[in-house]
Amino acid sequence: MLPITDFLSCTDPLDEFDSLSYHQTQHAKTYVTGLAAARSKTVTGIAREVLPAQGDRALNKFLTEYDWDEDQLNHERLEELQKHGETRWSQDGYIIIDDSVFQRTGKELPGAGEFYDHTEGEPVWGQDLVYAFYTDDKTSYPLAFRQYEKADNEDQDEETKYDLAREIVTELEEEVGVPEWSA
Template identity: 25%
Template sequence: MIKIVKVPLQLEPFLDKFRDLFTKPSYGSFRDLCGALSVCDKSKTVSNLCDTMADCSKGKKSRSSYNWFFSDANWDENEVAQRKVDLFIDSLCLKENDKLLLIIDDTYNEKEGNQTDGVGKFYDHSKEAYIWGNNFVTSVVQSKGLFIPHKAKMYIKNDDENENFKTKMEIAFEEIIKPLVVPKSIDLYIVFDSWWFSSDLFSKCLKLGHNIVCQIKSDKKVGINRDMYFQVRDLANQIEDKFFIKTTVSVRGKKKTYYAFEKKVIIDKVGEVKLVISKRKKDSTTKYIISTNGSLSLKEILSIYEDRWDIETAHREANQKLGFKDYQLRDKHSIERFIQMVFSVWTAILLWEIDNPPPKDGSKSRTMGDMVDRVKMQAVGETFEFVMTYFNLPVPDGGLLYILKSLGMKI
């Protein structure tokens, strides 16, 4: 196990910008746990995070203190989430009319037993099977091809013990979409797949001044005027192939070609939207995507919807590299706080990379996994340097430190 003697260099300046959201003792816990989360190579339980901190690490606390930080300390994880977005927007230097996407989805985490809040039997469409575990409504904020995980809010099924039941739609709007504050000059788009389509959700988002880009199901009725409505698949079947325009969009560094048709249509209880019917010769898949902003081009709508996949990447990499689903906490509030800290570490590492970009030598851009590995190397170098200094030994120019410096580490 990697041991750290201080917060890794990449995280320190970022975490300092959250200091005012905590009391002094709680900020120390926040800083310590974020540092440990970034380098711990075991399951990210509180016990393992505590063990990742070297005993000589300044300010290290007991495991019970870190457990208390999640369960009872006076801090607001929603304020942390908002601060992350503020820093992300500042780092990207977003200007007037730049697009910012808020992508909504959900994910599952398999658990055993009944001791954890919210556990139950859920159908996981990705596995096409029922699982026993937790279900979270999740979100990602994206712009200019970069993204950060925003919030994960636990969904708890409606039963006699759940007095404050909320549907996933209500969680998405009330706890994620509505509280998000962005500069008025920036165009915010809410993006989701067809499962989330709801005229009520549309209405609420539009009242906030947000636009929506989403997929709709093939049986959704759309009107070509106030009197003529068709299921969207039937409308698509009436359009000759010659009217579909070949359109290429950049998707996660690759080119993707669609044959697409656009038309303004009416959806009951929503109003006029722009419909894009897209096909791919490669797999014969037809998608029906709508945008509440009718001024967007066909290509822009396809590109925005393709960016929805970033939330799937966030689910995978936040779990594999940062232990998003490793929590061994029982109550909903503590779990959501833990996940928000994982998302904070992701954001810290990404913003460091934005400010310290790799050399333009033609190599591929780094994934979050690559970035986390660099933080771990940095931590190893800092620990080695600490040991050498502690014993008053000269730090050699060659060897481990030389290798780490050659890789761009700030030792």
């Protein structure tokens, strides 16, 4: 496969986001370009195939160690989507709130634990994400998510999946500006 010599045009809006520094923007554009166009979706594969990358170590450091505001980045992403007719929220749209268990093998992964997986019909080791997703007849895209974590001990207050869903709804209404429609 030929190397990817430039960022995809879909990454251009990242240049206008205030949540990322110049270098963080370059890493984000590398990562998004690699996820969309590279054959290998690993950090090493993306760094090898997307030539503007500054190496897999720099890209990995961006993803795991850089200090950036994920919520602000997500808000800017959602604002960008509202600028375009094909992705703008519609009164015919739906916001879906659900959770998914992603099976994992690593015991040291943040939030990993034993969760009941409805598709398997039994508990599995993994991570559980509660998320909101927008869909209408033109488009579908994620809005927000929270990782559900079980309390380590009985003395700890455990935030439920419903609590996380309420947090997401409040954020979408108050901070992101998702319109409220009534039936």
